[in-house]
Amino acid sequence: MTDADKLAVLWDERAITKVMLNFGRALDAGDWPLYRSTFTDHVLIDFKRLTGCDEIRVSADDWTDFAELILSPVRRHHTYSNFHIDVDGDHALALVYMTARHWKATDLGVSEYNQYGWYDVHFERRGERWLIARIKHDFQWVSGNNALFDMSEPNLAASMAKVFCDENRKAAIAALAL
Template sequence: MNDSRDIAALIEKDRLTQLIHEFGWGLDSGDWDLYRACLCDRVRIDFERLTGFPEVEVAADDWTDFARHALAPVRRHHAYSNIQITLDGHRAKARVHMTARHFLPSDNGAAHNTQYGWYDFDFVLMSQGWKIAGVRHWFQWVSGNVGLFDFSREPVASAVARVFDPSRMVKQ
C-alpha cells in the first residue's frame, strides 16, 4: 500500500466525478459551453437505445449541437449515483447510474419521460485536464411518454443527419 499513490488516485477520481457532474449540469441547465468543454474534440457516442442509431464517432461540436436541439423543448433533470471509476494511467472509465427526467406539457400523452439506467464514460487525460472521449447511454427501462423526443422536426433532424451519418459509424 502506497499512501501517496492512493491519495493521487482519490484526487483523480474526484476530478472525474466533478467532470461527470459538469456534464450533467450542462445538460440540465442548457449551458452548452460547459457541456462541450467536458468533451474531447472527437467523441464516441452510443445512444442506440434512445436514438435507434449505432455507435458513432463525431466532432464534439456536432454532438453538442444535437444535444442542444434535442433537449431544448424539454425541461430536464439528471441524477447520478453509484459512480464507479477505474483509472489506467492517462485513461479512465466510469459507470454511472442515472435517472434522467424530462418534462414537456403535451396533448398527446404524459408530460414526462424518465429513463433509468447508466452511462458508461471513457476519459482521456489531456493537457487541460480530463475530457470525455466516449459516452454510452444505456437505460434499463423508461416510464412516461417517449414521444416527448421528436428527432424528425427541425433543427433536430439536421443535427441527427450530421451526427448519425453512416460514415461516422464505429466499426465493431
C-alpha cells in the same frame, strides 16, 4: 501503494466525478459551452438503446449542437450515483448510474419521459483535465411519453442526419479497431 499514489487516485476520481456532474448540470441548465467542455474534440457515442443507431465517432461540437436541439424544448433533470471509477494512467473507465427526467407540457399524452440506467464512460487525461472520449448510454427501463421529443422538427432532423450518418458510424468502427 504509497500514500502519494492513493492521494493521486483519489484526486483523479474526484476530477472524473466532477466532469460527470458538469455533464449532467450542463444538460439541465442548458449550459452548452459547459457540456461541450466535458468532451475530447471527437467523441465515440453509443446511444443505440435510445436512438436505434450504431455507435458513432463525431465531433464534440456537432454532438453538443444535437444535444441542444433535442433537449432545449423540454425541461430536464439528471441525477447520477453509484460511481465506479477505475483509473489506469491517463485513461479511466467509469460506470455511473443515472436517472434522466424530462418534462414538457403536451396534450398528446403524459408530460413526462424518464430513463433509468447508466453510462459507461471512457475518459482520457488531456494535460491537467479529464475528458470524455467515449460514452455509452444504457437504461434498464423508461417510463412516460417519448413523443415529447419532436424528431420531425427540421433543425433537429438535420442535426440527427449529420450526427448519425454512415461516415460517423464508419469512423467509430475504425477508431475502435485501433
